[in-house]
Amino acid sequence: MDETLALRAALGCYVAALGGQRWQRVAAAALAAALALHTLALGLRWQAHGHGPFTTMHEILSSNLWSLALVLAVSAALLRELRAAAVLAAPVLAVLGLWLLLADARPGHFPPTYATPLLYLHTLVGKLFLGLLLVAVALGLVPAARRTGLGRRVFVRAADDARLDELSHRFAAAAFVFETLMLIVGAVWAQDAWGRYWAWDPLESWAFATWLALAATLHARATFRPAPARHGLWLAGVFVIAFLTFFGVPFISTSPHKGAV
């Protein structure tokens, strides 16, 4: 099967999963099909180019769409409360999917500094961080959404605000641990690749700012004990910074962080 065809079929299934929210089994089946097809597309690309999806915007969007959907699907399978809330993660997946369709699909150069197991570890913990944070945001935004008429109707069967807030906090805490690990592995890799573990290049600065923002949110929850709706909005703010760090900074900055020369 052709990689492009598999990817487009996967994107179609993602759309079906979003559209089928009223029928949760249909949505779950569509999401499973989307993930299977997307895995196939990524595997075919990996086989064709001899390296994983780590180098171009197309590859990074594709692999992150896949990992976010996977973390969301696994979390929803394990956590009943997330199934109704998952729709709030849909805009993020939709943005990535649309952006992916517009991104240049030509292969990129695999820099020599990427030939290390640290690449896979850094990517793994980074994807877990972003995926868990997205789940936290989806759960945490339900109380805020319920303040609107539409939100009250859509989330009528979702868990109560206190429960969603607690779950959201748990996922945010897990995301924080993985983000910390991502920074540590990244620093080890930077030391090996460039002879310094931290140099405040734009991506490092934004990654640290994301870590600080999440640390501040976790501390602020303990300090101010915000209402669930407000806590959810704080987490959404952190996700915006994380999104900019992952998909904005590496591609608008000319810093050496990408490794390619």
Next chain:
Amino acid sequence: MKRAVVIALAAHFGSLRTTLALFALLGAVVLLRPALWPLSLVIGALALNLAAALVVHPALRLKLPLLVSHLALLALVVLVAIGRLTALDGRFELTQGVPFDGTLIDRDAGLLHVDRLQSLVFQHHGFEIDYAPGRKRGATRNGVTWQGDDGQPRSAVIGDHHPLLLQGHRFYTSPNKGFAPLLRWVPERGEPQLGAVHLPSFPAQELQQSRAWLLPDGREAWVMLHIDDKLIDPMAETRFTMPQQFRLVVRIGEQRAELTPGQSLAVSGGSLVFEELRTWMGYRVAYDPSLPWLLAAALLAALALGVHYVQKFSGAARPAPQHLRGARIG
């Protein structure tokens, strides 16, 4: 009275509100001006805030994993400071076959750094660098030799994320590398002198392969490497190789000559011999004795935090005493 004021001040400074204010300040510094002094001031203030919090918030001390995690963060700050004070970051270029003598082109060393570079002798023996179409640099393989602590000769192939490790110093290859014509100045009177001209980086500055070289008598010799081969085809997968067809254009004053290895240009006062063509490699040397401790402290902080959350969310955490129930930490 005095003690009460101190405790009140410590409680105020060690509060989570202060932590949040300092987080905001640190975020602003990181995104706007991540320079040494602003960062040091804010991170130092955060370390004091954490130290004060550990004193005034018993709840923070009762949760062992959380305590360990925060202590590891404090250790991290101290270790970074020690590292900055003792570290060395330098750059140098080395001609193929010439021992490193400790001379750096630029260096950034901490106040307490003790320079031992002159005892770290190694030589490089040429390199291979792969290029993908578009002249995209691939793997670098640089052969080096040195003498081990036991006096035995050692060799290794370094490059990219495989540095040469000598007494805690890490020597990394850099993207800067090029050709180095080896020249011998033979004066009419006195001893001949050998030197290498490091031509600009190749292939980055392929069309500017020239450089001026000062002769021992103060005159300037201008040399340019003219390569007849197409060394790195931009359209194909290729490898950095030594040219087979080349000439060295030498100009001293009004005299000009095109030399191949072994040929010389005679001028008043002596002659300049083009001995052979070698390569040079640019290196980065990094020394930071705190690195393994930094990694250990960072991992400890992350793992202890993970354990704290697992305990907290699984309900395994020991309940705080009644008088501390109001203080939620983490």
